[in-house]
Structure formats: C-alpha cells, structure tokens
Amino acid sequence: MILADATWQKWQAAIRARGFRAMAAAPAARAQCGETVRQWLAQSHHADMAWFERNLDKRLDPRLVVEGAQSVIMLTAAYWPKPVQLGPFKLARYAAGSDYHEILKDALMGFCTEHLQPLGANYRVYVDTGPLLERYWAQQAGLGWIGRSGNLISRKDGSYLFLAGIITDLKVPYGEPHRDFCGTCRACIDACPTEAITEQRTVDSKRCISYLTIEHRGPLPNLPFDNWLFGCDICQEVCPWPQKFATEPERSEFEPRPVYAQLTEEQLAGADAIQFAEWFRRSPIKRTKLAGFLRNIVHLKQKNPKLKA
Numbered sequence: 001m002i003l004a005d006a007t008w009q010k011w012q013a014a015i016r017a018r019g020f021r022a023m024a025a026a027p028a029a030r031a032q033c034g035e036t037v038r039q040w041l042a043q044s045h046h047a048d049m050a051w052f053e054r055n056l057d058k059r060l061d062p063r064l065v066v067e068g069a070q071s072v073i074m075l076t077a078a079y080w081p082k083p084v085q086l087g088p089f090k091l092a093r094y095a096a097g098s099d100y101h102e103i104l105k106d107a108l109m110g111f112c113t114e115h116l117q118p119l120g121a122n123y124r125v126y127v128d129t130g131p132l133l134e135r136y137w138a139q140q141a142g143l144g145w146i147g148r149s150g151n152l153i154s155r156k157d158g159s160y161l162f163l164a165g166i167i168t169d170l171k172v173p174y175g176e177p178h179r180d181f182c183g184t185c186r187a188c189i190d191a192c193p194t195e196a197i198t199e200q201r202t203v204d205s206k207r208c209i210s211y212l213t214i215e216h217r218g219p220l221p222n223l224p225f226d227n228w229l230f231g232c233d234i235c236q237e238v239c240p241w242p243q244k245f246a247t248e249p250e251r252s253e254f255e256p257r258p259v260y261a262q263l264t265e266e267q268l269a270g271a272d273a274i275q276f277a278e279w280f281r282r283s284p285i286k287r288t289k290l291a292g293f294l295r296n297i298v299h300l301k302q303k304n305p306k307l308k309a
C-alpha cells in the first residue's frame with residue numbers, strides 16, 4: 001500500500017505530539033555498509049557485545065525482519081543537552097532522566113496502533129531494541145549524517161538525539177540520503193582521551209568510555225576516564241553542531257532527576273542494592289548493575305584521588 005502525501009503530513013504532526021522531533025523514511029533494502037560492519041566485528045570493535053553478531057543478516061537487511069518490508073521509517077527525539085552531574089561525577093546526558101528504550105518504544109507503539117494498524121500494515125518498532133542499524137537508516141532517510149564520532153548529527157538539532165525506527169510493508173514518501181557536513185573537522189577524534197574513534201567513522205568499543213562504564217563486565221583497563229561515571233559525551237561536547245543547535249527535549253522524562261546533583265560521593269560509593277534500585281528505577285543507569293556502578297566509582301577515585309564530594 002502506498003501512503004498519500006497528505007496522510008504522511010498528518011503523521012508528521014502526530015509524531016511531534018508524541019514527543020519526537022523529526023521523522024523521515026528510506027526504502028527498505030540491503031544496507032550498503034555491510035563491509036564496514038563486518039570489519040568492525042572482525043577487529044573486535046564490538047568488544048564483549050556478542051549479541052551484536054547474532055542476527056547479522058537481519059541487521060543488514062530489514063526485509064528479513066518484516067515480511068514484504070518496503071520502508072524504514074526513522075525518528076529522532078531530543079535528550080537533555082546540558083552537562084549532568086551524578087554527585088561529583090559526570091553522567092552522560094542521555095541517562096539524565098528515564099530510560100529512552102521504554103519511553104520512546106511506548107510512544108512509538110502508540111503511534112503505530114493509532115495510524116498503521118488501521119491500514120492493515122505489517123510493522124515492527126525499534127528503539128535500540130533489536131537488529132536495526134539505526135544511524136545508517138537515519139542517514140539514508142535524510143535526518144542527518146554519521147559524523148566522524150560515529151554519531152548521527154542533524155543540521156537542525158545537533159546530535160543529542162535518540163533514534164527510533166519502524167520497519168513496515170507500507171510505501172511512504174522517502175527522503176534523500178544526507179550529505180556529510182564534518183568537512184575537515186576532527187575535533188572528536190582529537191578530544192577522545194582513550195583514542196576510541198577510528199578513521200572509518202566507527203568506534204572501537206574496547207577503548208570507548210561509554211562502553212567500558214556501561215556494557216563492560218569485569219575489571220576496567222588502565223585508560224583515562226576523565227570523570228565519567230556512566231557513559232561519556234566528550235565526542236559530542238567538542239562537536240560544533242550540538243554546541244550550536246541542541247535544544248531541550250520535548251519530553252520531561254528526559255530532564256535530569258533533581259536528586260542526582262545533590263548526592264555525595266560517600267552516598268554513591270556506599271550504595272546497596274535497595275538504594276541503587278531506588279535511585280535508578282526506570283533509568284538507563286540500572287544497566288551497569290550495582291557491581292558495575294561501584295567498580296566505576298572505585299576506578300575514578302583511583303584515577304582522581306583528590307575527588308571530593
């Protein structure tokens with residue numbers, strides 16, 4: 001089924017009403033960046049994220065996920081753009097509030113139930129919840145370009161953006177693949193203290209502070225983490241685009257939780273399972289589990305012995 005332009009315009013308004021910033025689509029096809037992804041895996045740049053290797057065929061071709069898939073519809077939603085503190089430590093902006101996987105998936109499912117289901121469309125929704133190359137499809141749809149840091153950057157909204165996607169058998173109006181606007185700028189590569197950003201616009205997770213503080217289990221390598229307790233935004237903080245264009249999120253759930261800035265180092269380092277669960281209920285931070293969280297604090301204190309609450 002081919003969607004009329006007028007209906008697509010109505011959808012644009014509907015997704016904004018649900019807290020998304022922009023929506024665009026690309027024809028479903030085999031991704032052209034298969035070689036980049038295979039090399040990334042061959043070089044073990046996915047570190048211990050073994051789940052990434054599973055369903056690789058599906059990840060590279062959305063038509064293997066939804067029968068008769070015609071379109072990949074991609075959406076952006078803004079997250080908190082200013083620095084965030086967790087006690088004396090730095091917290092990645094995306095983790096300032098509630099977990100985007102839950103909030104945005106609910107919002108997108110609601111949109112699909114209202115607008116796609118009545119058309120009898122076959123579809124699947126993703127918010128970092130399955131094998132979809134979200135940055136690649138956002139670039140193909142024209143929402144922005146994949147910068148040197150690997151982040152999807154929009155000329156209108158910068159890069160403090162979550163991505164979400166719908167694979168569907170509907171044909172919708174398509175955007176054009178976005179061109180690159182990094183030019184000769186290498187600010188992100190130069191600023192990354194662990195040299196995690198490769199020349200292929202990908203990230204070596206084994207060196208990325210974000211991976212190490214969130215996904216990695218076990219002892220941390222001897223790398224300079226600055227003061228990042230969970231996630232890292234250095235490659236975006238030095239990028240001219242988010243500095244100039246980032247705006248506050250539509251959804252209040254992504255605003256920083258007020259208690260975070262007030263916590264002391266002693267409180268954070270002394271957290272038990274109950275306290276951890278209470279502070280980080282419905283937050284992305286729960287992903288480290290208490291053990292990973294405390295390990296990160298010990299690591300930062302060893303590196304910055306003068307750190308005071």
Ligand code: B12
Nearest residue numbers: 033092128134135136150151152162163203210211231232
């Ligand atoms: C695995 C993962 C990570 C890993 C690995 C990071 C990485 N860059 O791959 C770790 C844990 C380190 C991580 C960190 C972060 N992540 Co992350 N992550 C993912 C995840 C699940 C998969 C990414 C992936 O496919 N990686 C494999 C590599 C090879 O793919 P890629 O990075 O997309 O690179 C593409 C380009 O290089 C492109 N490409 C390169 N050259 C060329 C040439 C041509 C011609 C073309 C067409 C394409 C092309 O092809 C590649 C494959 O498509 C996605 C969600 C998803 N399902 O997509 C979120 C996602 C990418 N992460 C996200 C976020 C917010 C982050 C952090 C900012 C969080 C933080 N503050 O700590 C950091 C940023 C680190 C960074 N600079 O990338 C957002 C990004 C939003 C945005 N604006 O880009 C996503 C989309 C989640 C979401 N739904 O919002 N992440």
